[in-house]
Amino acid sequence: MKLNIAGNNLVELAFSEQRNGYLKHNDLNGINRPGYAKEKFRFLGPVDPFTEKTLYENYEIIAENLKVYPKVVVYPRGTNLPGGHSGFYSSSSHEIQIVDAYYLISTLAHEMRHAYQYIYLPDLFFADRITSAKEYYQARIELDARQYERHYCIYREYFDEYESCEYSESQIKLFLTGKITAQDIGVDNHYYLENPQYPKVVSRNYHEDQRGSYVEVRKPIQISSESRPTKSKSMYVNSNIKFWIMFLFWPITLLWFSFKFLQRACVWFIDFISDLWFDLRYDKGGFMKKILIILSILLAIIVGIGVLSF
Template identity: 80%
Template sequence: MPVCGQCKCHNSLGTKTCKQCGQTIIQDEGRSCPICSEYCGPFSQNCRKCGYNFTKRKPPSKSSRPVKKSVIVNANRNNLVEFAFSEQRNGFLKQNDMNGINSPGYAKEKIRFLGPVDPFTKETLYENYEIIAENLKVYPTVVVYQRGTKLPGGHSGFYSSSLHEIQIVDAYYLISTLAHEMRHAYQYIYLPDLFFGDRITNAKEYYQAEIEIDARQYERHYCIYREYFDEYKSCEYNESQIKLFLTGKITAQDIGVDDNYYRQNPQYPKAVSRNYQEEYQNRYIETKRQTQIFSQSRPSKSFKFWIMWLFWPITLLWISFKLIRKAFVLSVDFISDLWFDLRYDKWLFVKKILIILGVLLAIIVGIGLLSF
């Protein structure tokens, strides 16, 4: 948190003047380490690379630099977001495409909305998805449900490792939930020994699990990184509620969590190596190679080609179905946007209707000119 340079009073995040003496607070924009030149972001007290303490006048000797070790999630870090970018700059975090499952893509291709969602919320999600995806090198698909939807366990978000998909419910503070679930995707791909290492059979074990502690910490750090201070305060409030629940002062129902869900769907520790994903890919490649060898004894491609032409009506119906389904989804999305504009921004609604009428008129005129 910002510290006043005159009276040394600790102030809350985003404060411009000291609450004790009224002195203007100079915001920490980050600094470079004088030893290793590593960039350290706001509120950093120690260099994450060599351990240099910015509060001391004399830096430690070069011989005392610690050797780079493998990633440890529970290590003290000032900001997990900046740490991930540092890992990329130093070559320690490289994108794993998981045989195409984790392939990069635009946010509009990865995020799907089920039901009406505020257009501003959509644009905000698109922007932050691409930032988080680049930070963590994870590119899961995301399904966003409309407000009021109930997910299993009473949570506002879930990450499915088998589908590499995130499900979240539209809410006022949504970016922290997105960051939280994408952090789980990062754990599954790059830290599988952590992802599979927790025992979760009730709500208390869920909140005390390492993967949850790490994901909650990342969502708070991301809000600070993006300067979403109101959302950061909401995360801090949720964290205080979790502490009250863990100490037995409030119940799971008080924080909106279904304790029976974890009893009915328990998760037990599984011993896997840090190279679990590489081993999984090797098994996948070997299975695919055996399938290719087996397929060599199958009919030639020319035979398949003629079979496809014999059943061309079925193929045409299948293609038509896919196109109609895609058009239906786009139509529902467009109509939901129009409905939102009609309720909250009638001038934008009128402009869209005029544009639609203009396009239809142009098409009619064009068809009329071609008919002569």
């Protein structure tokens, strides 16, 4: 049983986003910083050693696939999370809460996909209206996360867990068509009535610019050229002062720009090495392509230097 990992497969899509440069790491001012799985997990009860090892292994794969590195809190079996769910992602703390269960990897993949949505697709994350259990299950972010967890189970060949996800999906369809109740699938509809979420307009670069969420209340008013306010004199004075300070203390300015450039270069280099290491372990074809590109660039530089030296 193999799924053709192409086209609409979300795991392969994330790989292709990385290869094409569309999915770039965003550290969210440090809280999404890459790290070892053992550093990210906190267990609040006893967990089977095999389960713990499997969680660590799959966390690192999913984290590199989606470029998200949230903290994870694992509760003991029997714990009741709000709403009757087995997992939650908190965007404010970039933390996942999951309850230990027999099939746990799909839950981890599901919640880490929510982290991906929040960081890289915020305009979709905020665009859903969720005021009931039915709206929750029909929301785009939830449909996407459920699809990703199923694709990931197939990708990792966890076929039993995939079948469990498919069964859950069939139960959700029965609930959405009114054949069974929310209570039958273990979901508390009152939770959504008490914690509603309304759609907001959010820019795609919401997190890239680190400016916080933007909610559009009304359309901007167009101002004619005659009534458009002119820049005040103080604004020009302030800009001139900044320019002369930077000019007079040019060694410090140059050092500051060099530091910022070096910082960006280090982040890019770490991401690049991380991608190479990940491709070497899980995507040999992508690794060979990158190595060939690097060798081609180095060869072109050597040839160019040789031509210029003659």
